[in-house]
Amino acid sequence: MTEQVQHDSAVLVHFTLMLEDGTQAESTHASGKPALFRLGDGSLSPALEQHLHGLKPGEKTRFTLQPQDAFGDKNPDLLQYFLPRDFAETGVPEAGTIMLFTAMDGSEMPGIVRDVTGDSITVDFNHPLAGHPVTFDLEVLEIDPQQGAVDANPAG
Incomplete structure (x- = not known):
């Protein structure tokens, strides 16, 4: 040692x-x-x-x-916007929900749902800290x- x-x-x-x-x-x-x-x-x-x-x-x-x-630092490019239809299989999530998303390369990334409005769902892929x-x-x-x-x- x-x-x-x-x-x-x-x-x-x-x-x-x-x-x-x-x-x-x-x-x-x-x-x-x-x-x-x-x-x-x-x-x-x-x-x-x-x-x-x-x-x-x-x-x-x-x-x-x-x-x-x-x-x-928080990266604004890691805020992504989705349509409600993108959640057809899982149902529209509530703000604060942490979900796994599949990237184009097949890897999974956690994202935090920050905002849900009638026509847009904002997901933050920044590390929570x-x-x-x-x-x-x-x-x-x-x-x-x-x-x-x-x-x-x-x-x-």
Whole structure:
């Protein structure tokens, strides 16, 4: 096991992710299952990796990432407009509904229904945390663990 987090470390952590107003957005404590972050593989933002560098097992830290360093800024191009007939099979959804949509390449993407009017349904394909600064409360459990954790990709 390595003594501190380095540029290519695998890091087993517990974290809580909070929004500006203190609302908890995600927590590994709730499930009791720590997350495994892999530095240097491109899955984490450079800013998140920078906050992890040099930490040691047992260390706790709290830091805030701005939207561009976390889940990105909101992209207006990811707002899409549909006709009610596009939902003939499922029925017209209510605003706030999260649905899976099939992309042209066959992959599935979640979208949040933002607005439903008589002739238009607005769906937002931005990440739900896009545009928000997020605060991490993070504890390093192990560095380069041998087995057994769930890979996670917050702020990636």
